Amino acid sequence: MYSRIAGTGSYLPEKVLTNHDLEKMFETSDEWIRERTGIGQRHIAAEGQTTVDLGLEAARRAMEAAGVVPEDLDLIVFGTTTPDQIFPNCGTLLQERLGVRNFPAMGVEAACSGFIYALSIADKFIRLGDAKCALVVGAETLSRIVDWTDRSTAILFGDGAGAVVLKPADDPGIISTHLRADGSHKDLLYCPVGPSKGFPVDERGRTPMFIHMAGNEVFKIAVKSLGSIVDETLAANGLDKSAIDWLVPHQANIRIIQATAKKLDIPLERVILTVEEHGNTSAASVPLALDAGVRSGRIKRGELLLLEAFGGGFTWGSALIRY
Ligand code: ACO
Numbered sequence: 275m276y277s278r279i280a281g282t283g284s285y286l287p288e289k290v291l292t293n294h295d296l297e298k299m300f301e302t303s304d305e306w307i308r309e310r311t312g313i314g315q316r317h318i319a320a321e322g323q324t325t326v327d328l329g330l331e332a333a334r335r336a337m338e339a340a341g342v343v344p345e346d347l348d349l350i351v352f353g354t355t356t357p358d359q360i361f362p363n364c365g366t367l368l369q370e371r372l373g374v375r376n377f378p379a380m381g382v383e384a385a386c387s388g389f390i391y392a393l394s395i396a397d398k399f400i401r402l403g404d405a406k407c408a409l410v411v412g413a414e415t416l417s418r419i420v421d422w423t424d425r426s427t428a429i430l431f432g433d434g435a436g437a438v439v440l441k442p443a444d445d446p447g448i449i450s451t452h453l454r455a456d457g458s459h460k461d462l463l464y465c466p467v468g469p470s471k472g473f474p475v476d477e478r479g480r481t482p483m484f485i486h487m488a489g490n491e492v493f494k495i496a497v498k499s500l501g502s503i504v505d506e507t508l509a510a511n512g513l514d515k516s517a518i519d520w521l522v523p524h525q526a527n528i529r530i531i532q533a534t535a536k537k538l539d540i541p542l543e544r545v546i547l548t549v550e551e552h553g554n555t556s557a558a559s560v561p562l563a564l565d566a567g568v569r570s571g572r573i574k575r576g577e578l579l580l581l582e583a584f585g586g587g588f589t590w591g592s593a594l595i596r597y
Contacts, residue, residue, distance in 0.1 A: 275444075276449075277401060278447030279438050280438075281340025281438065281439045282437070282438050283336030283339055283437045284436040284562045291432075292314065292315040293307045296428065302429060307429045313550060314550040315550075317433055319433040325357060326358050328433065329368055330368060330371050332437040333411055336565075337409070339439075339568075342439055344373055344374045349378055349405035350378070350409045351365060351409075352368060352411045353382045353413075353557040355383060356416055364411075365379035382395065384585065385556060387453070387557075387591050390453065390581060390583045391589070407439065408439070408440040411436070412557035412558045412559070416485070419485055433555060434555040447595065448594075450593070450594050451591065454499070455590075457587060459588045464485075464586055465486070497530055497534070499590045500523075500582050503590055504592060505537075518540060518544075520578075521535055521582075522580065523545065524584055524585070525553070525560075528549055531545060538580070556585060560582075574597070576596065
């Protein structure tokens with residue numbers, strides 16, 4: 275038994291913050307941001323709009339595309355680094371919002387790899403026969419943990435959500451998923467506070483619930499790790515890189531994406547690129563890109579997709595999918 279993607283959906287909040295808007299907030303330029311990252315704008319959740327609110331919109335769209343209703347669901351796996359609250363987890367909060375109950379609903383915290391991790395978990399539930407209709411969500415309100423006075427990180431991140439519905443199938447579907455983590459890099463990309471460690475106040479009187487990043491080092495390790503995970507994914511399936519129809523990458527930085535595309539010998543026309551429109555939305559970025567590829571008619575049924583992501587931890591991973 276395999277799982278297959280029955281439908282995709284995504285949602286971006288209404289408010290847009292352009293590079294020109296950022297020029298008014300600190301010393302930077304549209305040209306610098308575009309050249310170094312490929313980002314043109316990011317979407318920002320409205321006041322009071324939460325990660326689950328965004329995830330709900332994406333989930334509704336994915337369920338509509340899959341032709342399923344909430345009562346059909348028997349599993350929710352929700353990848354996020356910016357949960358609405360410490361608990362209940364976002365999967366459970368989403369379940370309540372959908373008006374259903376009595377099946378497993380969980381949150382997965384793996385930073386930008388959150389969706390790939392969530393997809394891998396849901397795939398295994400379906401393969402084992404423990405679920406027949408799984409909702410997999412990646413959603414974030416990263417704007418809430420961005421230091422808007424720090425130009426080295428504030429230019430990168432945004433809010434959004436994406437979702438897929440997985441159903442059982444006789445043929446793949448999801449062919450394989452590959453997950454990795456290396457906590458020895460925990461100090462290169464992190465948010466330093468939490469209920470167990472505490473919420474101290476810094477010298478500026480703020481709780482530093484902000485993303486901290488050593489951009490240059492993250493960049494180099496991301497390129498290397500993504501390069502080896504795509505090689506590993508192809509090797510595990512005995513495939514040549516020419517077999518891939520579409521690369522659906524984590525949308526962190528156009529230069530990281532270009533490096534992975536080069537490694538795969540895949541032209542940028544065969545890469546789904548959404549980074550310009552919404553920046554790095556962490557766990558939401560892969561399903562946002564997937565949905566953009568599907569809804570624009572570029573990704574067609576039967577094509578071979580390679581999804582990949584890399585994020586804080588570090589965590590990284592890939593999924594090879596016959597759409
Ligand atoms: N505008 C203008 N100048 C800036 C800005 C800005 N927004 N930010 C930094 N600079 C300056 C720096 O101060 C520095 O100036 P100096 O040379 O006078 O000291 C200069 O630009 C170069 O700074 P670097 O940090 O070396 O710039 P770099 O080319 O590395 O680009 C960036 C920075 C865009 C953050 C890059 O390192 C990067 O993209 N890293 C990967 C980050 C990433 O993608 N993280 C996410 C992946 S994992 C995940 O998704 C969570």
